[in-house]
Amino acid sequence: MKINDVSKLTGLPISTLRFYERKNLIPENFVKRDENNYRIYAEEIVDFLNDVKTLLSVNFSIEELSLLVSQQQSYELKKKIFELKIKEIDDIQNQLSKSKKFLNAILEGKASFQTKC
Amino acid sequence: MKINDVSKLTGLPISTLRFYERKNLIPENFVKRDENNYRIYAEEIVDFLNDVKTLLSVNFSIEELSLLVSQQQSYELKKKIFELKIKEIDDIQNQLSKSKKFLNAILEGKASFQTKC
DNA sequence: ATGAACTATAAACTCAGGTTTATAGCAAGA
DNA sequence: TCTTGCTATAAACCTGAGTTTATAGTTCAT
Numbered sequence: 244m245k246i247n248d249v250s251k252l253t254g255l256p257i258s259t260l261r262f263y264e265r266k267n268l269i270p271e272n273f274v275k276r277d278e279n280n281y282r283i284y285a286e287e288i289v290d291f292l293n294d295v296k297t298l299l300s301v302n303f304s305i306e307e308l309s310l311l312v313s314q315q316q317s318y319e320l321k322k323k324i325f326e327l328k329i330k331e332i333d334d335i336q337n338q339l340s341k342s343k344k345f346l347n348a349i350l351e352g353k354a355s356f357q358t359k360c
Numbered sequence: 361m362k363i364n365d366v367s368k369l370t371g372l373p374i375s376t377l378r379f380y381e382r383k384n385l386i387p388e389n390f391v392k393r394d395e396n397n398y399r400i401y402a403e404e405i406v407d408f409l410n411d412v413k414t415l416l417s418v419n420f421s422i423e424e425l426s427l428l429v430s431q432q433q434s435y436e437l438k439k440k441i442f443e444l445k446i447k448e449i450d451d452i453q454n455q456l457s458k459s460k461k462f463l464n465a466i467l468e469g470k471a472s473f474q475t476k477c
Numbered sequence: 478a479t480g481a482a483c484t485a486t487a488a489a490c491t492c493a494g495g496t497t498t499a500t501a502g503c504a505a506g507a
Numbered sequence: 508t509c510t511t512g513c514t515a516t517a518a519a520c521c522t523g524a525g526t527t528t529a530t531a532g533t534t535c536a537t
Contacts, residue, residue: 247513258496261515266494279503281514287472294462294473301459305494322467329463332456339449339456342418345411346446350439355404356411364483375526378485383524396533398484422524 244284253292260292267309268295302331361401370409377409384426385412419448 250257263269264282273288298308307328311321348354367374380386381399390405415425424445428438465471 245514256496257514259494262495279514280516281503290472294471297459297462298473299494300455301462325463325467329460332460332463336453336456338417339453342414343446343449345414345418346442346449350442354411355407356415362484373526374484376524379525396484397486398533416524 244286244288246282246284249284249288249292252289253296255292255296263295263305266305268305268312270312301328302335303328361403361405363399363401366401366405366409369406370413372409372413380412380422383422385422385429387429418445419452420445 244252246257246260249255249260253260255263260269264274269288270291273285273291275283277283295308299305307324310316311324345354349356361369363374363377366372366377370377372380377386381391386405387408390402390408392400394400412425416422424441427433428441462471466473
């Protein structure tokens, strides 16, 4: 597969695919070069990139993911990173619940912001 | 109150207070100038800014808030903006719930990402 | 009355996560 | 063959939400 195929199958712009590679987000065995230096991707890249999209949409940064992808990290460390992220998400969910209450308070005229607004 | 007092009472850096003002986030009747052009703030600014902090932490952008603060908008429109934001937060909460499931799937070795990681 | 601390402005810088542009080498069909 | 289209790289640019820097006027305690 060439880069245009991957782009179409994942919905990620070509520029983003190249950018992710620069950021070490693409495992080496998912992409090789042909004799013209064109990128040749393995089929598995598609599922992988879909997972990356999901993880990026969930508070993982590119840097965190590239750490997870790099072979340098022990399984135990990687597991901890995921568990920590789940906790982070819990915190965000709690914060969002409070936020909704605050917004409802504004709608009911109970917040100071409302007096200016 | 001068800018340093407001900074201490709200925890917002002085640079941020000036930045918010440039972005039209500070209602005019909360800040005047003295004879030396120093900003003089009304006491109510503190509660107001605390609300702003909360709203910014909840997916409101500076631009959205400055729209809400501006007197140009009708009450009905402002109400709609808050209601829409509550819906946005609902969506984010749903997305986060899915995300936690995905992370747990990874921890159980059920996602494609896991095979590379 | 002088130095430290506070205030002001404009403009440049930061950071993440990309996108755009400029330039150039392959490819494939009419 | 020639043109259109795909690929490559480096480097510049973009957006949001601030922060930092350079420069200058003000105020207060000693």
